[in-house]
Amino acid sequence: MRAPDDDPVVRTVDLAATPLREVNAALHAVENGGPRRWRVLNPRGAHAVAAGIDAPIEVDVEGHVGYYCAGMNKRAMVRVHGNCGTGAAENMMSGTVVVDGNASQSAGATGRGGLLVIRGDAAARCGISMKGLDIVVRGSVGHMSAFMAQRGRLVVCGDAGDALGDSIYEAHLYVRGDVGGLGADCVGKELREDHHAELRDLLERAGVDDCEPADFRRYGSARRLYNFHVDHAE
């Protein structure tokens, strides 16, 4: 999946030599003509790497990154060959972000579209306040994942921590392993045929070929917190 070293259409930038500002500015300017494939070397935990791209380009980040990698991504395919700090692909709009490692807390927070794939584990609050994004985690997710999740799908092939889906709205949650506990207003739901199809499609798009949709359980909103309870003791 990685861009080859000797491909002439691949532009390689080294964060050990080039300031992040210049790299991101170049990634924001590609719409005006420029390479469609990029390799970013030596990220060494930098924050906001490849944040704010709005172009159908491919970016391989070769190493670990800090907070908000690929934040608010639009259209681009960003692959991180390492671990991500807090808020990977936060508020992503479209495109694909693949983390070939683990992601820290709030991965995919508030994301509104596109696909986030985490090949390792994700920490707490994965998919918090998600608004239409799809997230597939090959490993497990930490506590409070999908907190207030509004729309989109979260697929967890491993286990989920405590308080999964607390105060969830209409997002669909699928977990294959154990759930530490369900948050307020989150309940187990029937896995119907259309959900099988939805899951199969997501797993396929995420490149996960060793999990069967039938092994997952579905969770969602009981919709008991949607309206205030006002009594009328007259």
Place this chain on the structure above:
Amino acid sequence: MTEFDTLGKARDELERRAARRGWRPGLRESALFDRNVIHEIQRAAREGIYDIRGFGAKRAVPHFDDLLFLGASMSRYPLEGYRERCDTDVVLGDRHAARPLHLEIPITIAGMSFGALSGPAKEALGRGASEVGTSTTTGDGGMTPEEREHSTTLVYQLLPSRYGMNPDDLRRADAIEIVVGQGAKPGGGGVLLGQKISDRVADMRDLPQGIDQRSACRHPDWTGPDDLEIKIHELREITDWEKPIFVKIGATRPYFDVALAVKAGADVVVLDGMQGGTAATQEVFIEHVGIPTLSAIRPAVDALQDLDMHRRVQLVVSGGVRSGADVAKALALGADAVSIGVAAIVALGDNSPAYEDGYEEIATSAGFYDDWHEGRDPAGISTQDDALAARFDPRLGGRRLANYLRAMVLETQTIARACGKSHVLNLEPEDLVALTVEAAAMARVPLAGTGWIPGADER
């Protein structure tokens, strides 16, 4: 008719009204359990849930009214009204941003969401503010194309809920405001009741239609000032370091919060006192959490001065600003600009006696209406009902707002000239005295006629 006849008539009328309400001499109302308290206890007993409303705090707290300007006389000389210049322009956000805001007046329009307010009301705010060269602010619900179009300078809020947040709007905005808190509810998240979650509002927020929405109070992807610094950095990267970044806080511990906002990299700090307006919040929050605007400004300015950042990171103060006098007092205490919410809506026509019949229909009255969360506003401002919203003319509303802002600026200049200042930002604490011991202590200006500033040697 003699003066006595008139007075007598007035007294008779007052007594008739009191009698209608059931009072006669000898009936003594409790200061603790007055009729409002009794009404609220019985409402709670009926409904089993807290009261939610709009507007700001209604209780009296020490405020700008408790301050007076000294004006010039022997030791200082005033400037001629009209003839001598008294400038009002301010620059916001020139610390890091390539494109700071240049405003012609030091009064901005505070963040009020589409959702809380109707589309035409948002349009009117944009029209009015643009006409006099100042900015408007989006709110908890995202940016509408209409408000972008009608606001020359638009500040885009990034709130805990992140409803509608997207990088295109970030890039379309003239500045970005990270909302940590709001004066009406420091520590609380947004509330928007089902009546106002129309299809369009639901769609913009990715929520089901008709739910009672309770938004997050903490940001989903950062906690604390160290994270905030990284978040600000990300927003700058996404927008190529062009836009000023504001951080808005509710007034609670202003010295520390302002210092931390500056440390996190804010270009502008917006400080909203407890009287600050809201579209919908628990009454208990509005009246009991946060500190008065008057008490928050000096500690905020201390923080800026201690960091050598006063005037380099600008301070925008809000919460109960109604007139040019309030503007002048906020500036004299060290603010760079003020922001208005409730006053702007009132200028558009909210609570106007012209809608008295409409207010009566929903069991309220002009001057008292605060159930903005219910969306039944007869003035068509705080509603998502198309028929009600259609009653409001955004052009007329914009004109009213522009007039009101102009009047406030003239008032501010009147005071500034009287104090001998050629720019409104040259007003200073030395121009002020206080009417009460409390205000003297909070604003750190002497009690009028004395040299006494209570607590002055404690800092």
